[in-house]
Amino acid sequence: xxxxxxxxxxxxxxxxxxxxxxxxxxxxxxxxxxxxxxxxxxxxxxxxxxxxxxxxxxxxxxxxxxxxxxxxxxxxxxxxxxxxxxxxxxxxxxxxxxxxxxxxxxxxxxxxxxxxxxxxxxxxxxxxxxxxxxxxxxxxxxxxxxxxxxxxxxxxxxxxxxxxxxxxxxxxxxxxxxxxxxxxxxxxxxxxxxxxxxxxxxxxxxxxxxxxxxxxxxxxxxxxxxx
Amino acid sequence: xxxxxxxxxxxxxxxxxxxxxxxxxxxxxxxxxxxxxxxxxxxxxxxxxxxxxxxxxxxxxxxxxxxxxxxxxxxxxxxxxxxxxxxxxxxxxxxxxxxxxxxxxxxxxxxxxxxxxxxxxxxxxxxxxxxxxxxxxxxxxxxxxxxxxxxxxxxxxxxxxxxxxxxxxxxxxxxxxxxxxxxxxxxxxxxxxxxxxxxxxxxxxxxxxxxxxxxxxxxxxxxxxxxxxxxxxxxxxxxxxxxxxxxxxxxxxxxxxxxxxxxxxxxxxxxxxxxxxxxxxxxxxxxxxxxxxxxxxxxxx
Numbered sequence: 036x037x038x039x040x041x042x043x044x045x046x047x048x049x050x051x052x053x054x055x056x057x058x059x060x061x062x063x064x065x066x067x068x069x070x071x072x073x074x075x076x077x078x079x080x081x082x083x084x085x086x087x088x089x090x091x092x093x094x095x096x097x098x099x100x101x102x103x104x105x106x107x108x109x110x111x112x113x114x115x116x117x118x119x120x121x122x123x124x125x126x127x128x129x130x131x132x133x134x135x136x137x138x139x140x141x142x143x144x145x146x147x148x149x150x151x152x153x154x155x156x157x158x159x160x161x162x163x164x165x166x167x168x169x170x171x172x173x174x175x176x177x178x179x180x181x182x183x184x185x186x187x188x189x190x191x192x193x194x195x196x197x198x199x200x201x202x203x204x205x206x207x208x209x210x211x212x213x214x215x216x217x218x219x220x221x222x223x224x225x226x227x228x229x230x231x232x233x234x235x236x237x238x239x240x241x242x243x244x245x246x247x248x249x250x251x252x253x254x255x256x257x258x259x260x261x262x
Numbered sequence: 263x264x265x266x267x268x269x270x271x272x273x274x275x276x277x278x279x280x281x282x283x284x285x286x287x288x289x290x291x292x293x294x295x296x297x298x299x300x301x302x303x304x305x306x307x308x309x310x311x312x313x314x315x316x317x318x319x320x321x322x323x324x325x326x327x328x329x330x331x332x333x334x335x336x337x338x339x340x341x342x343x344x345x346x347x348x349x350x351x352x353x354x355x356x357x358x359x360x361x362x363x364x365x366x367x368x369x370x371x372x373x374x375x376x377x378x379x380x381x382x383x384x385x386x387x388x389x390x391x392x393x394x395x396x397x398x399x400x401x402x403x404x405x406x407x408x409x410x411x412x413x414x415x416x417x418x419x420x421x422x423x424x425x426x427x428x429x430x431x432x433x434x435x436x437x438x439x440x441x442x443x444x445x446x447x448x449x450x451x452x453x454x455x456x457x458x459x460x461x462x463x464x465x466x467x468x469x470x471x472x473x474x475x476x477x478x479x480x481x482x483x484x485x486x487x488x489x490x491x492x493x494x495x496x497x498x499x500x501x502x503x504x505x506x507x508x509x510x511x512x513x514x515x516x517x518x519x520x521x522x523x524x525x526x527x528x529x530x531x532x533x534x535x536x537x538x539x540x541x542x543x544x545x546x547x548x549x550x551x552x553x554x555x556x557x558x559x560x561x562x563x
Contacts, residue, residue, distance in 0.1 A: 084472070107476070107477070110471070110475060110476040110477070111474065111476075113472065113473065113474035114473075114474035116474075124465070124468070124469055124472075126465070126466055137470075137473075138473045140266070140267070140270050141470050141473045141474065141475040141479060142473070142474055142475070143264055143266075143267045143479075144266075145264055145266050146266045149266075185473070189474075
């Protein structure tokens, strides 16, 4: 599903943010990418989102080669991904329903499909009954659930989560991770960038550790190592 | 595009306008001023042209003869002139008729004219009035007539036409200059309005792109905003100008009813046959260019 072969990314001079990385993720896998700040994990996510272009190497995601991808193709490619961020990135002037529906409108889904699909996905993330709330009226955990619903509403192949629990307390973090696990069990490939040690250690998933742009370890049922 | 997408885009566009209302109003006003001026100048230049043409056509060339030219010789000359294809009408006026007309026009029956009683002061003023059907060939004809025997002098109506013509040129140049400046300001203001809109919605745009919105989708509400601003900016002056035009024409004809015979204004419908599409196209064009350029600059991934 995700295939990185000898991928590097440097910003100007100095050490590359990602340095000769090799990573292979199968369809339906759940993978943690861990590392301290500046280890290159955010750059990795940005490369996968095609927000950045790699300096060298080959990236294939969901059957699409990212190098040299035409500008107009990028929008279509991103529809195969669902993305969740630490700061939720919800539209504050729109309610829960509209925030999720937005993702469907943007890709031109007809209203009748949206009316059916949005309640369905809100139910799935445990937000049934909160359709009309605005982001500011929700807790952090609930806001992240809205963001996850928005990421999933278009049924992406892959869910990318960049520090999804960074702004949340431990209990809520756990709930969000459980939700991501459920989503993974329903067939979506999930890649979570985090430095939440407790969660990584307790979930016993595949863990990829980065340090200074280099992938230093890649373990099945791994734990969080300080590199 | 699906109907729901079009509807969504439309709502976004209108929302943008509402969200930075002051900038939108400023753009609309500049645009309106610009198109209003275009309309004024267009009407002015066209009417002056129209009047100039009318004057040219209605004021004939007058051909005078040398002393001692006999009636028969005059008739010969008349025949030659009449034979020219550009000549529409030829009227002969004898010296007596010329004097009669002059007296009526300038002395209006006063005693002063009686002093000339049997001594026609316009004795050598027998003349032909030559009316043309193709005003463009006036100079050619004048040259021809000048070459004929017995012809002393030709009075041409060129002066009036020339004056009006140069006035027209001046108005045209001035208006082109003012309109170009206003056009630039209008494009700039629209572009400014749009970029404010973009910066207000930066976060939303970022999310849209992340979700997989195409450039066109992200852009279209802004381009639409530009077009709507342009359309409103065009509609206001076009409606206003319609009433201004009809009222001004009415006023002039009423106030200076001496002019009624000489001056004929172009009917407003005829002016609007050109002005309406041009005005709307200008409005939409300015809006489109302003917003297109701006979104292109700001929405690069």
